[in-house]
Amino acid sequence: MRAVSGLWRWRHNALRRATDLAEAWVALVALVLITLAAPVTGCLVGAAAQDSLQRAVRQQQHTRxxxxxxxxxxxxxxxxxxxxxxxxxxxxxxxxxxxxxxxxxxxxxxxxxxxxxxxxxxxxxxxxxxxxxxxxxxPLDAPTATTHAVLAGTGAALVLVALVESARRLAVWRMVRRRYARWDQAWERAGPDWGKAGTGC
Known part of the structure; x- marks a missing residue:
């Protein structure tokens, strides 16, 4: 995952910009969400699915x-x-x-x-x-219900990982576009005087 690549900007560096620090924060938040929130979400969804499916197993085996x-x-x-x-x-x-x-x-x-x-x-x-x-x-049997619950939990965790990574990439993309826009503005300000004598260039 590319979220970790932003963490290098935490190093003390004289060339570090404010956007570098913002990218590092975004990467750190994404990493924490992926390593902590995704497994918790998967476990909660899997447990809820298991409870519901096991009730269905008991109901079906009782009535069929x-x-x-x-x-x-x-x-x-x-x-x-x-x-x-x-x-x-x-x-x-x-x-x-x-x-x-x-x-x-x-x-x-x-x-x-x-x-x-x-x-x-x-x-x-x-x-x-x-x-x-x-x-x-x-009637649905208990092992099949457990398999479906595990798949539901895994799917929920993967969806959360994809959402977090997509949000991280979108945030970084917006930062990079803003950075390029600032560079363009700076070049436009410097452009008319570029190469003229006495301008300090």
Whole structure:
């Protein structure tokens, strides 16, 4: 990170300008924010995400049920997996018309994704249902929730680092532009007398 490069201007130097000191302060503040605030922000966001996701895990595992369904008719291979987070890679899934029993004992019929290579009428397979007997996705598990929380915390920390570094670069860019503008003004004042005898140049 280039923020550290501004710290050399803290050295005692007769040629040091006020803008050099300002750049050093900006670099120091950016360094402190990146080394302290970014990890704290990442931990806080990760902890909040973990708490929320673990509540979702408990709620889903409490309300979703794994039931046995029976194939009524094969509808062909599923074009896409509906939930890549919980579906094992490249698992063959077929669309079938199926029947199953809801928690209240009523019979249900509908399209379902079955992990069967060549489903035939009467083949059993397992599906997840909600409290009303509707097909739903498998409940989120604790390790997956933790992984998502860690990614959220890491992402928040990286976003803060990017924002701080962008603010530092913008501040330095404005200082450099102001410095060049002052140089241009000084050259304009000296320009008419440049090289004339008796001007002290």
């Amino acid at each position: 049920r794994l039931v046995t369904a029976t194939v009524v008719r094969d509808l062909g291979e599923a074009p896409l997996d509906t939930d890549p987070d919980i579906t094992p890679g490249r698992e063959v899934r077929s669309r079938v018309l199926a029947r199953w029993t809801a928690p209240d004992g009523t019979r249900r019929y509908g399209m379902a994704l079955a992990g069967l290579k060549s489903p035939h009428p009467g083949d059993p397979f397992r599906i997840w249902t909600d409290p009303h007997g509707r097909i739903t996705t498998r």
